[in-house]
Amino acid sequence: MLERIRARARELAPEIASWRHHFHAHPELSFEETETTRRVVELLRSFGYEHLRIGTAGLPTGVVADLNPDKPGRCHALRADMDALPMTEEGTCPYRSTNPKAMHACGHDAHVAMLLGAARILKEMEEDLPGRVRLLFQPSEESPHRSGARAMIAENALAGVDTISGLHVWSPLESGTLGYRTGPLMASADQWECTIEGKGGHGGLPHQAVDPVVAASLLVGALQTIVSREINPLDTAVLTVGRIEAGITFNIIPDRAEMMGTVRTFDRDVRKDIQARMRRIAEGLCETMRCKADFRYKEVLPPTVSDPGLAAKAAALAKPLFGEDNVLEIPPVMAAEDMSLYLEKIPGVFLFLGTGNAAKGLTQAHHHPHFDVDDDVLPLGVSLHCLLAWASLAGAL
Ligand SMILES: [Zn+2]
Ligand SMILES: [Zn+2]
Structure with a gap:
């Protein structure tokens, strides 16, 4: 299964990078991700998704998509946040922000692109999936007083979901590595x-x-x-x-x-x-x-606390994908994340996907005006999404 997923993610890598570049060039602020949502819906439909729930808190942003909605068995949710920050990009990449008042300086453009990649691969494997998968394209992570996760949970995004996982690209970790922690990863x-x-x-x-x-x-x-x-x-x-x-x-x-x-x-x-x-x-x-x-x-x-058992199993599952030495237990980080709200409700795991690459000059901190993501890590994130969903449904997570 891993080989099948990994090979497909590699094949799709250029397309996934092009989606990210599109989102990077067209950043939208918290609860204003309407064009991002429109593009996500368009792509999901082109992959064959039919019954999408579009919109959150009465606003046209955020998408919930289900695979095998009527299949019995477990349900695993995969989550990506979609918003940008109110700052001006100072980098000069060809896909830099076209909006001087917004910038994808936290890597949420990569999160959307990676979840779309996983959506495509999992759709191709839908009949073989031993259960249900829910994809959460969440608005507004960067505005903690108006959390998109809180709004989605209030609208039953977690109804019937057993476990959840999420990835955050993380520039302090080198590209090709994965950071995990059994227990608290980020602060309240x-x-x-x-x-x-x-x-x-x-x-x-x-x-x-x-x-x-x-x-x-x-x-x-x-x-x-x-x-x-x-x-x-x-x-x-x-x-x-x-x-x-x-x-x-x-x-x-x-x-x-x-x-x-x-x-x-x-x-x-x-x-x-x-x-x-x-x-x-x-x-x-x-x-x-x-x-x-x-x-x-x-x-x-609240603090972002991965279920200790799930975090350990996710780390073990990731080793064949990243390499034995590239899956690292990391110290906690004093920043906060609204992934925490899902993890308060159901067991799950939040992981840091390394995207720091000194050779490419990609070492800037998150929320820095020169921040950017290493495209080479996108297929790794896509494969990991698919693998975690599969493993959870198969009872291996
Ligand atoms: Zn951020
Ligand atoms: Zn973030």
Whole structure:
């Protein structure tokens, strides 16, 4: 099976690269991927796909396609995100962005092209597939407050799905390698805010006021004790105060202070735990200081946690494709991904496909204005998509 998939992916490599170049030249921002969606639909139909679900959250972006929709047995989902970033491309490749306000600087153009390649190969193998496969072309990954994954899940994209996998091209890893991790791969990214109400007054008469600036200052320090004193030192967490705003001028004590920041961690329980501890300290400390705290915590994205068993099996399956030494267990990354939302619902695996190639000058970080993907890795990603879907349906994942 591997040989059949690999040979077909190699055959299709130039076409898959040309799809990527098209998407790269025509990037679209989060929830605006309408032309990308139109092209994906056009190609899926040309491969023989019939019943497509098009659109997400009332917008004409995002596609769900099923293989063997009526076949009994397991269902595996393959996911690709489609959006670009609001930045200007500075590279000079022949397929560079035609839109000065958008750029595929994270490689989602490659994700769409690779899932299309897999869609084509799996369609050719449809009758032989031992179950169902669902393809998720997801809008809006780069805008965490408006996650496309969350919208697709709300519209039942995971109904009847047993397992899921996704790939992210990853320039810190060399082309031809695959990065995996049993357990957490990427961090949660949440946002918190706190309004501290005091009582304003004259800067020279503090005893007649209740100073929210002092309470906010003490709170910055007190919040640091959560990570240093309350969380198990073997767990990892970041608590950042990113913004404080209060007051107008030197001789006025203001009525209120506003604070906001982020919390990141790799563990779902630690994430819940920190929220409660922050609230306790914010409310308790402000009360001590005669102020009132209104503490709000917004869960934006959970940590991206691959099922440990599936991640280990996916790594083993990938070795014949990448080579024994090219499948690497990697340390976690403090960035976040909305793939995490699928992985919270069903077991699955998220993998990093190396695309760093110094010989071709492709070493830029993701979200950099010169970022680009090594086309030579596309057939590897396509083969891996097909292999993981096949293995999951056959009970080998
Ligand atoms: Zn990104
Ligand atoms: Zn990305």
